[in-house]
Amino acid sequence: VKSSAWNRRHIVWAKIKGYPWWPGIVINPDDCGRDAVGENKAWNFWFGDHSVSKVFLFLKFYAL
Numbered sequence: 034v035k036s037s038a039w040n041r042r043h044i045v046w047a048k049i050k051g052y053p054w055w056p057g058i059v060i061n062p063d064d065c066g067r068d069a070v071g072e073n074k075a076w077n078f079w080f081g082d083h084s085v086s087k088v089f090l091f092l093k094f095y096a097l
Contacts, residue, residue, distance in 0.1 A: 047077050047088045056080045057088075 043059045057077040062069050065076055065085045077088045 045077065047079075047086075049086060049088070060085070 041059055041061045041064075045057055045059060046054045047057050048054045057079045059075045060078045062076055065078065067076055067085065067087075070076060070087055073090050074087055075090055077086050078084075079086065
């Protein structure tokens with residue numbers, strides 16, 4: 034998935050090793066004072082603790 038395919042402000046479920054899946058929102062680097070990220074990556078603002086992390090972008094569908 035190319036970074037340009039993701040609009041900023043997409044609400045997503047993301048995961049960081051050692052933590053469960055958690056909701057967040059894809060944000061613009063200018064909004065968090067960070068440098069731009071490379072291809073297939075984005076800055077994610079985590080709901081709940083309000084931290085920001087760089088995450089890899091991918092599309093995958095799960096059934097409940």
